[in-house]
Amino acid sequence: MTYVLYDSWTIARTNLVHWRRNPTAIASGLLYPVVMVLLFGYVFGSAMAVAGADDYRDYLMPGMFGQTMAVGITSTLVVVTTQASYGVTDRYRSMPVSQAGVVLGRAISDMINSVLELAILVAAGLAVGWSWHNGPLNALAAIGLLLLLRFSLIWVGIFAGLKLTPEAAGASWMLLLPLTMVANTFVSPSQMPGWMAVPAEWNPLSATVAACRRLFGNKGWVGDSWASEHAMLLAVAWPVAITLVFLPLSARAYRRLSR
Amino acid sequence: MSHSEAMNSYSLVAEGLRKRFGETHALDGFDLAVREGMVCGLLGPNGAGKTTAVRILSTLLRADGGRATVAGLDVATQAAEVRRRIGLATQEPAVDEILTGRENLEMWGRLYHLSAKQARSRAQELLEQFGLAEAGNKRIKHYSGGMRRRLDLAATFIQAPRVLFLDEPTTGLDPRNRNDAWQAIRTLVAAGSTVLLTTQYLDEADQLADQIAVLREGRVIVEGTPDRLKSMIGGDRLDLVLRDARDLPEAGDILAAFGRPAVDPDTRRLTVSVTDRMSALSHVMRAMEAKGIEVEDISMRRPTLDEVFLKVTA
Numbered sequence A: 001m002t003y004v005l006y007d008s009w010t011i012a013r014t015n016l017v018h019w020r021r022n023p024t025a026i027a028s029g030l031l032y033p034v035v036m037v038l039l040f041g042y043v044f045g046s047a048m049a050v051a052g053a054d055d056y057r058d059y060l061m062p063g064m065f066g067q068t069m070a071v072g073i074t075s076t077l078v079v080v081t082t083q084a085s086y087g088v089t090d091r092y093r094s095m096p097v098s099q100a101g102v103v104l105g106r107a108i109s110d111m112i113n114s115v116l117e118l119a120i121l122v123a124a125g126l127a128v129g130w131s132w133h134n135g136p137l138n139a140l141a142a143i144g145l146l147l148l149l150r151f152s153l154i155w156v157g158i159f160a161g162l163k164l165t166p167e168a169a170g171a172s173w174m175l176l177l178p179l180t181m182v183a184n185t186f187v188s189p190s191q192m193p194g195w196m197a198v199p200a201e202w203n204p205l206s207a208t209v210a211a212c213r214r215l216f217g218n219k220g221w222v223g224d225s226w227a228s229e230h231a232m233l234l235a236v237a238w239p240v241a242i243t244l245v246f247l248p249l250s251a252r253a254y255r256r257l258s259r
Numbered sequence B: 001m002s003h004s005e006a007m008n009s010y011s012l013v014a015e016g017l018r019k020r021f022g023e024t025h026a027l028d029g030f031d032l033a034v035r036e037g038m039v040c041g042l043l044g045p046n047g048a049g050k051t052t053a054v055r056i057l058s059t060l061l062r063a064d065g066g067r068a069t070v071a072g073l074d075v076a077t078q079a080a081e082v083r084r085r086i087g088l089a090t091q092e093p094a095v096d097e098i099l100t101g102r103e104n105l106e107m108w109g110r111l112y113h114l115s116a117k118q119a120r121s122r123a124q125e126l127l128e129q130f131g132l133a134e135a136g137n138k139r140i141k142h143y144s145g146g147m148r149r150r151l152d153l154a155a156t157f158i159q160a161p162r163v164l165f166l167d168e169p170t171t172g173l174d175p176r177n178r179n180d181a182w183q184a185i186r187t188l189v190a191a192g193s194t195v196l197l198t199t200q201y202l203d204e205a206d207q208l209a210d211q212i213a214v215l216r217e218g219r220v221i222v223e224g225t226p227d228r229l230k231s232m233i234g235g236d237r238l239d240l241v242l243r244d245a246r247d248l249p250e251a252g253d254i255l256a257a258f259g260r261p262a263v264d265p266d267t268r269r270l271t272v273s274v275t276d277r278m279s280a281l282s283h284v285m286r287a288m289e290a291k292g293i294e295v296e297d298i299s300m301r302r303p304t305l306d307e308v309f310l311k312v313t314a
């Protein structure tokens, strides 16, 4: 038990070395969001109008932040599956390493990555004219909610990573990307057909993004459903619930590997 | 035997282990007992269940039935305690491709809860011991197969384990490196480790093992010291090589006095097992001379493990 922190730091450090030595991961992790900001902000943005928003880019940026946190799940997933597939995980499992340490190490390094990603995105947002309007404390609270979402999704990534093949993990973004769009990330659910608007409003990502818009003071569509009105509550409740379900599941999946 | 009989407690006991993968019975009543400080060689044809046995004993896999203890601890219910006392080299080297050799050893060292400083100096020692001092700062993805294997073994030796599991540890090593690996294993055994070693090289088992178990279809079919296994398939071997292949049938008739000889026409060699070495030798020499059969070579030897293996797994 006393070694959980020591183990998790050893593993987190190793994960960060992996990340540093993988130029494609750095490029896709850090540059891709910037490209998306430019693409959505200027290419689509010029044709988009969201009810209640004066400036689409002001509406867009919290959506971009949220989507980046959600898509981050694929990087967790891919790393976990490839590691599980080449023997190294077997060595961990035959050693007196605390299981919590291995899993926690993954979470620490992924969180460090996410903070970097978010910092770059915020800088890109400021560069295209987005800003927060409610003071630095509320802005920090919004950042906190975004990281909370990412944190909860790490456990989903570890769990799925231990269950999927590397190929399936690589293809997972095809499922994930639409899920991040059936939400309030880029447009308002009120512009969607009814059968799509309901899951879009209840999407955990929508709760985080709506709460961030409120905290940043970025104007735009605010729905009148229960989910939209309680976005702040849901932005905390969803990640907590996801963590409570998937943290034990991922620890268990790890323990039961190749049983 | 070089080991004292006083150390008679068992470091490793398996009783009736069973494991099924779908329709395959990978282990089907696997029994084994290895005394402390001994090296047990686990032999068997491909698919016999060697890796499955190693994975269950090293807590990676749960058996469907039976029980096993390692260092006196139950592998199913005391897995965490077992892991503190074992080292494992899996059949495929389990090293981190993206890290350098040194970084790998330092990382595993820290995970054995050495301090950063201890991990660093242990990594250096092991790199030297396994002939990787120069390659230490290169990434594993630039290593040859043999270098990977050696690094994998080095990682297994970070902490002198009570019980060491080596699944085909020298596959892919050249003769010099195989000798170095054997030396490293002997060093650990001298320090008191018990070893379970699977191998396809019977000379390796002959070199290292105090005890050999031959596995077939998930069960130990023969077990004992190398000497016992060899004598089990008859006494010494008399090898006779003739100058002229046309004499083979006649020479075969002479050897038939001891048993049915194995005949290899390509090398003009006849082999038969004999019990009384000296009288057999002089009898055969005299008979050959009387019949005028020219002998190129005659020799007496112990049976090899290969012969044992081929016979019992046939």
Ligand SMILES: Nc1ncnc2c1ncn2[C@@H]1O[C@H](COP(=O)(O)OP(=O)(O)OP(=O)(O)O)[C@@H](O)[C@H]1O
Pocket (backbone or CB within 6 Å): B021, B022, B024, B025, B026, B044, B045, B046, B047, B048, B049, B050, B051, B052, B053, B091
């Ligand atoms: N994870 C698995 N899923 C399905 N079948 C398996 C699995 N692991 C092993 N088997 C099967 O169990 C049997 C025993 O396999 P095992 O790997 O233990 O043999 P082995 O003696 O180590 O063979 P080799 O000499 O080739 O390494 C084989 O028939 C194998 O196909």
Ligand SMILES: [Mg+2]
Pocket (backbone or CB within 6 Å): B050, B051, B052, B091, B167
């Ligand atoms: Mg095997």
